[in-house]
Amino acid sequence: MIIDRVEVETINSFSKLELFKEIYGLIWILPIFALLLGITIEVLVIVWLEREISASIQQRIGPEYAGPLGLLQAIADGTKLLLKEDILPSRGDIPLFSIGPSIAVISILLSFLVIPLGYRFVLADLSIGVFLWIAISSIAPIGLLMAGYSSNNKYSFLGGLRAAAQSISYEIPLTFCVLAISLLSNSLSTVDIVEAQSKYGFFGWNLWRQPIGFLVFLISSLAECERLPFDLPEAEEELVAGYQTEYSGIKYGLFYLVSYLNLLVSSLFVTVLYLGGWNFSIPYISFFGFFQMNKIIGILEMVIGIFITLTKAYLFLFISITIRWTLPRMRMDQLLNLGWKFLLPISLGNLLLTTSFQLVSL
Amino acid sequence: MSLSLKRKDLMIVNMGPQHPSMHGVLRLIVTLDGEDVIDCEPILGYLHRGMEKIAENRSIIQYLPYVTRWDYLATMFTEAITVNAPEFLENIQIPKRASYIRVIMLELSRIASHLLWLGPFMADLGAQTPFFYIFRERELIYDLFEAVTGMRMMHNYFRIGGVAADLPYGWMDKCLDFCDYFLQGVVEYQELITQNPIFLERVEGVGFISGEEAVNWGLSGPMLRASGIQWDLRKIDPYESYNQFDWKVQWQKEGDSLARYLVRVGEMRESIKIIQQAVEKIPGGPYENLEARRFKKAKNPEWNDFEYRFLGKKPSPNFELSKQELYVRVEAPKGELGIYLVGDDSLFPWRWKIRPPGFINLQILPQLVKKMKLADIMTILGSIDIIMGEVDR
Numbered sequence: 001m002i003i004d005r006v007e008v009e010t011i012n013s014f015s016k017l018e019l020f021k022e023i024y025g026l027i028w029i030l031p032i033f034a035l036l037l038g039i040t041i042e043v044l045v046i047v048w049l050e051r052e053i054s055a056s057i058q059q060r061i062g063p064e065y066a067g068p069l070g071l072l073q074a075i076a077d078g079t080k081l082l083l084k085e086d087i088l089p090s091r092g093d094i095p096l097f098s099i100g101p102s103i104a105v106i107s108i109l110l111s112f113l114v115i116p117l118g119y120r121f122v123l124a125d126l127s128i129g130v131f132l133w134i135a136i137s138s139i140a141p142i143g144l145l146m147a148g149y150s151s152n153n154k155y156s157f158l159g160g161l162r163a164a165a166q167s168i169s170y171e172i173p174l175t176f177c178v179l180a181i182s183l184l185s186n187s188l189s190t191v192d193i194v195e196a197q198s199k200y201g202f203f204g205w206n207l208w209r210q211p212i213g214f215l216v217f218l219i220s221s222l223a224e225c226e227r228l229p230f231d232l233p234e235a236e237e238e239l240v241a242g243y244q245t246e247y248s249g250i251k252y253g254l255f256y257l258v259s260y261l262n263l264l265v266s267s268l269f270v271t272v273l274y275l276g277g278w279n280f281s282i283p284y285i286s287f288f289g290f291f292q293m294n295k296i297i298g299i300l301e302m303v304i305g306i307f308i309t310l311t312k313a314y315l316f317l318f319i320s321i322t323i324r325w326t327l328p329r330m331r332m333d334q335l336l337n338l339g340w341k342f343l344l345p346i347s348l349g350n351l352l353l354t355t356s357f358q359l360v361s362l
Numbered sequence: 363m364s365l366s367l368k369r370k371d372l373m374i375v376n377m378g379p380q381h382p383s384m385h386g387v388l389r390l391i392v393t394l395d396g397e398d399v400i401d402c403e404p405i406l407g408y409l410h411r412g413m414e415k416i417a418e419n420r421s422i423i424q425y426l427p428y429v430t431r432w433d434y435l436a437t438m439f440t441e442a443i444t445v446n447a448p449e450f451l452e453n454i455q456i457p458k459r460a461s462y463i464r465v466i467m468l469e470l471s472r473i474a475s476h477l478l479w480l481g482p483f484m485a486d487l488g489a490q491t492p493f494f495y496i497f498r499e500r501e502l503i504y505d506l507f508e509a510v511t512g513m514r515m516m517h518n519y520f521r522i523g524g525v526a527a528d529l530p531y532g533w534m535d536k537c538l539d540f541c542d543y544f545l546q547g548v549v550e551y552q553e554l555i556t557q558n559p560i561f562l563e564r565v566e567g568v569g570f571i572s573g574e575e576a577v578n579w580g581l582s583g584p585m586l587r588a589s590g591i592q593w594d595l596r597k598i599d600p601y602e603s604y605n606q607f608d609w610k611v612q613w614q615k616e617g618d619s620l621a622r623y624l625v626r627v628g629e630m631r632e633s634i635k636i637i638q639q640a641v642e643k644i645p646g647g648p649y650e651n652l653e654a655r656r657f658k659k660a661k662n663p664e665w666n667d668f669e670y671r672f673l674g675k676k677p678s679p680n681f682e683l684s685k686q687e688l689y690v691r692v693e694a695p696k697g698e699l700g701i702y703l704v705g706d707d708s709l710f711p712w713r714w715k716i717r718p719p720g721f722i723n724l725q726i727l728p729q730l731v732k733k734m735k736l737a738d739i740m741t742i743l744g745s746i747d748i749i750m751g752e753v754d755r
Contacts, residue, residue, distance in 0.1 A: 058494035154375045158394075158736075228488065229560060237383035237486050237740050326554075328561050329488025331737045332397050 047074035081253035096150035101254035103143030118305030151246035159242025163233035169339035176347035194277030221266035228324035267316035278305030386750030409754035417714035433752035438471035441520040460524035475695035486744035524650025565619040569742035583697025590615035595693035619745035
């Protein structure tokens with residue numbers, strides 16, 4: 001991540017001693033922790049944002065006592081959940097009940113591997129990049145299904161089934177959109193996808209080349225996150241809390257975390273796939289062309305890249321939060337109709353169009 | 363329920379009495395086939411307090427504080443029917459000013475009730491935000507109530523022969539201000555909700571009741587008017603001074619949840635119209651018929667004893683209900699609220715039968731939710747508008 005390949009090689013050349021090898025191994029763990037820390041902080045910020053934005057939409061005040069502007073409210077809530085009693089349903093399937101939330105969390109966390117936050121600032125630049133995310137994020141519903149099944153509660157069971165049905169039906173249009181993007185940029189790697197959009201700044205974004213794909217991606221990623229127009233698995237008015245009904249303490253906290261992590265991943269991917277990732281995005285003005293590339297400028301560039309990525313991502317968070325507090329919920333059959341009868345054909349058509357254009361341009 | 367036991371893959375879900383969208387303590391035993399509702403059995407009685415029996419050993423003035431606990435969101439209507447019944451039984455006239463004050467109070471209460479229907483109805487559909495918006499306006503109504511009656515919800519304001527107190531100085535200006543403000547509020551709801559495609563998809567054609575069905579089930583209020591029947595007791599069977607105002611009965615012919623939503627929103631606008639006219643035209647004069655207390659005094663001096671004199675602001679009228687019976691009704695926000703009163707030449711009513719609109723309207727629920735989806739239960743239940751305090755009494 002932080003270490004360039006050149007540096008790695010230099011370290012390797014010195015690492016004939018065992019000690020150096022161990023240090024080298026430790027250094028490779030560091031970025032992972034740094035990323036985890038960053039993700040945690042971002043999730044806390046999202047929780048705070050959600051509460052403040054929903055409060056201003058609903059003409060309330062929102063959190064204000066825990067820390068300045070209520071910034072520490074999310075930490076306070078998390079601590080409370082951590083210290084609460086962990087209640088296990090008496091006739092539930094306890095092993096499954098405990099594994100469920102962790103499977104969901106781990107699968108979402110793994111997808112952060114391939115997200116480039118800045119120029120070459122990515123944990124693993126895999127050649128299958130985006131598909132790793134799609135593959136891994138479809139593991140999460142298994143965790144939800146486990147949670148719903150093992151709770152020995154009818155609401156939980158219905159919620160788990162709904163979660164499975166929903167994520168299966170919206171994964172396919174999502175995949176088609178990603179396929180179209182990868183056709184345009186001739187690569188599946190997230191870094192290459194961003195690089196492909198970097199040419200004409202603002203105008204080079206995939207958003208303009210894939211407007212239909214963008215909308216479909218937006219809708220299906222909202223559905224994947226189980227956010228409000230599509231939050232049927234945990235529909236409070238119908239299923240009490242869906243698959244979370246029997247959970248308490250930190251296991252409930254993990255589900256809460258999953259929903260926000262999912263949101264973060266989705267908005268980061270919208271940024272990467274459609275909004276030109278870390279690029280500054282004002283056309284014909286290159287920010288760093290004037291400077292000699294030395295180390296300080298490199299670090300500065302990286303910081304600005306991260307900042308730009310996060311800004312774009314938080315724009316989408318803002319949109320999905322306002323959507324959540326404005327719209328009513330859909331019904332299950334309407335949700336599936338939208339997925340299978342509307343989004344799937346449209347995304348398929350979009351993919352075919354993209355393919356034929358690519359063929360013509362070859 | 364007999365059908366459900368034959369197939370093994372059906373799931374029986376018990377919703378309530380503790381469930382977020384059961385509007386209090388309604389309990390539904392729902393038989394589900396996946397997401398489809400096969401059968402639904404409502405179970406009532408978790409909030410039963412024996413209101414009818416309590417009335418049989420209370421004088422009317424003693425009973426008045428109880429009645430606001432029937433329908434605790436449209437409190438003025440329960441008080442109105444409680445004083446209307448003995449008034450009609452003994453043929454007591456009320457001053458015109460008292461009648462106008464009652465009309466203003468009733469219509470404000472109708473708006474409050476419809477507002478607290480709109481919020482939870484939208485919450486049942488998944489939209490949380492309107493809930494906060496309706497409270498913004500409802501608070502103002504309750505402030506108006508507080509200024510007049512001293513209480514926000516449980517007013518105890520109506521008396522046989524009038525009301526307990528006159529309107530305070532400057533109150534009517536406040537009320538007119540509220541009317542202007544509220545009309546903007548209704549526009550805001552319309553903009554937020556009425557054209558929303560997801561909302562329309564959730565309510566259009568859901569919970570259809572034909573006009574004939576509605577009459578046969580004995581539905582009343584917005585439930586009936588949404589099915590194309592222009593039946594409003596304020597027009598059909600005028601009481602107080604409703605026939606002196608210019609307003610229209612709100613009705614729709616579709617008979618689905620959307621129609622019921624539109625009827626209620628329209629009624630809020632009409633109520634504002636009535637209030638504005640009533641405030642303009644309110645006459646001076648006394649706010650209660652003081653002679654009412656002298657009619658038909660009971661011989662039993664116990665109720666004039668020392669300790670009973672300080673029960674209320676005014677001495678409890680030892681008002682005797684003569685040996686007659688009658689049925690009185692008002693158009694409450696939920697529908698026809700009626701009392702069947704049997705007097706027995708005593709202070710206490712011999713029988714005090716309540717016809718709660720919510721209870722009668724709720725009967726049609728199992729028929730409506732059959733063959734619908736699970737989520738439609740909440741839409742339909744919300745559009746019926748029940749208050750369990752009134753259903754169970």
